Amino acid sequence: MKLKSFLFIGIVSLTLYSCNNSEGSQPSAAKKEAKGGVVYGGTFDFSANDKIGLLYPPSIVDVHTNYIASHVYEGLVKFNPKDLSIEPGLAESWTISDDKLTYTFKLRKGVKFHNDDCFPDGTREVNAKDVKFTFEQLCKKDAYNKLFSTLMKDVVVGANEMYNGNAGELKGLKIVDNYTVEITLTKPLSYFLYLLANAGCYIFPEEAYNKYKEKTFIGTGPFMVPKNITSNIQNLETVILVRNDNYYLKDKHGNQLPYLDTIALHVIDSKKQELKKFMNKELEIVDGLPSESIKDVVEQQIADFQNQPPKFVLERVPKMATQYYDLNIHKDVLSNIKVRKALNYAINKTKIIDEVLKGEAYGPAVHGIVPPAFKGYDVSKIKGYDYDPETAKKLLAEAGFPNGKNFPTLKIELNSGGYKNTKVAFEIQKQLMENLNINVDLEIVDFSQKMEDEQMLKGDIFRSAWIADFPSPESFLMMFYGKLVPEDISAPSFPNTTRYQNPKFDELFEKAQITENQEERFSLLEEAEQLVINDAPIIPLWYMEDYVMIHSYVRNFYTNPMGSYNLTRVYFKERTKAIDKKD
Known part of the structure; x- marks a missing residue:
């Protein structure tokens, strides 16, 4: 408890400054600088203490699996990684009726699913039928649907009837046209948009489900599951995703997102081993550091890291x-x-x-x-x-x-x-x-x-x-x-x-x-x-609360109280000056 008081009274984060300016392995590996100074390339390595589960959206109930799934899929809306506010996802806009019961979503045009031979032409555009299919999968009673009670039960009109086998489709979801859907609730729900940002509401195509069933892995997100690991992804000690070159978003400078080549989740059940890998630049972030490890790092490094630019950023995150x-x-x-x-x-x-x-x-x-x-x-x-x-x-x-x-x-x-x-x-x-x-x-x-x-x-x-x-x-x-x-x-x-x-x-x-x-x-x-x-x-x-340490060459990475990661806009670039709090 004394360590916490010593390090963090009155401050949110601690930056450790390096006397030298040695370049890290990730920034030096990045090759292409684009408009606005962002840099393409590199692998973001991070860890979890257990293997992931199925990537079938209705079955995702743990944080580790969602680290991966949230980069493979997107829902109609999503959380802003900075402040956890709701922002557009596959829906570019929405309106809410005066009685707070009907939500009308306008889908983005031109968004494509990841390439896969489950599609006759290799891929296709997302449309309103995909939203309907996704939500109706959430309303089917089977062993892999773990989120009906949380997301659909007593929430959307007709959900209970469909789950109980008394209806063949979800009455409360109406396709207005190819890019417009209406969702009608049983009662006003102040946090309904929050529910839609949940993993269970990630949109996925019927073709992929028909081919892969609960082992489906085809979404619209910024990263894709490589074909060579799809059959045994639950047994892997390292899960790697590769950049989706056809992702629909661009940054404010017109650069195609994401910037990273790959992201890799490693199963490491020892925090000491995780910290060792971080210090060796085998990981970009270490999350949930024991306080005694923080004390050791600070005491060993503080004398040698007083000058700019920073080498690490250490944050305390309730x-x-x-x-x-x-x-x-x-x-x-x-x-x-x-x-x-x-x-x-x-x-x-x-x-x-x-x-x-x-x-x-x-x-x-x-x-x-x-x-x-x-x-x-x-x-x-x-x-x-x-x-x-x-x-x-x-x-x-x-x-x-x-x-x-x-x-x-x-x-x-x-x-x-x-x-x-x-x-x-x-x-x-x-x-x-x-x-x-x-x-x-x-x-x-x-x-x-x-x-x-x-x-x-x-x-x-x-x-x-x-x-x-x-x-x-x-x-x-x-x-x-x-x-x-x-x-x-x-x-x-x-x-x-x-x-x-x-x-x-x-x-x-x-x-x-x-x-x-x-x-x-x-x-x-x-x-x-x-x-x-x-x-x-x-x-x-x-x-x-967690102590989180991040290499300072990691840009656009935001910690938040929900512990969610969004790597869509993350890139690697060495610092040449002190960190601006806005960066």
Whole structure:
């Protein structure tokens, strides 16, 4: 915690300045300078701690897969990487009816899908039928559609009927002409455009789906999947995308986008190894640096890096993200609210941050699930669980387990995540034994297995984390909306993985959805969140922030609280002067 205070009080980023002007491998490899001083060429190398999943848009639910998918596909709209505002994607413009129910989108003309032999002529232009096909795939009930509940259910007219097999097409999506579509909602929804920027709404062609099914990879984005890796992309330790030379966008100088030749995502499960590769210029960015590593870098480099131009840029980025544990509230002792509250009170979150995470967090999650990253949303109004072992013991005794007597052994299921998750779980295991005298076992599985078990509630406690799908608190509270729980208990439940249901919560959440005034909407959501925290279906642990280090030759790269990357306008060029904050 002291390191954070030393480095970052009153500043957002730290620039390390190099005495020499040695050129990096990436800038020297770039060959072509274009109008406006931008430079074409190079590979942007970055990393994730797990392999990616399918690139089939309705199945994309994790950040790692979306790092790749967001560069292969585009939706009607997308997030601006600087401020997360909505900007045009495949739709060049849109209008909203006075009653806020009908959205009319005008598609760009001349946008082509990536070249592939699924098309008789090698490629073709995007049209309104592709939008219809994409949205109807989101409304089909199959094992690979994981986003119906999040994006379509109770949102678009006719979505529920189509999903349940009572309609052959999506009634609420109308093709006006080849470049115009109308989408009609069941009710006004203040964040509908945000939903459209989600991975599940990336537009893809029917021809590609007919040929590749859920392994489809054909989009309209700035980069393409090479044909030689499409069949086993999920098993690769490195995923490479190549530039789409026919991408529709140009910069303000008329230069064709993107500037980079390729982007490469490497699976690296060790932050120390990631940092080593970054220092060797094998990676352009290292995201989520442990604070002790930052301390080492600064102490070792600061004496030698005082002059301009800068060599690295180091940023502290509070995230719209929270780490927490899901509880199986429908199983055995965890169905008892006093037990769930006892577990919450028994965990010293500050100790976890200080001693395990070494300060790598925004702060302990002592309020609710929503992190303090949304302007206007007052998390301090949410009364959560401070560390209180005496209250925890009292609640456990009231639940029938004085001093942990006869309490069954619980299991925490987690994915490794570069060992950080495991270290935290060991600390929680230790604290629950010390404070409640209860045993907890740990089971480490791969990420996909953890996701499957969590959605099916095959276990007791699951390590989890949520990063906002869009910049509003609803993205978090949607995880507790009861109407997203499938009626069939054998069906997976996402995003409401705990299958939490509270009619009063649903009432407040639904009222907030149709409330335009932000202050009133947030007040409703704060009240709803308090209900969830009172019922304790989860254990909030900490609100996230990341330390991000970027080579200074990387231009036009923007960090943001959602942790999303947009490499469309990124290029490499060595610095010859101090960094302008606007650059």
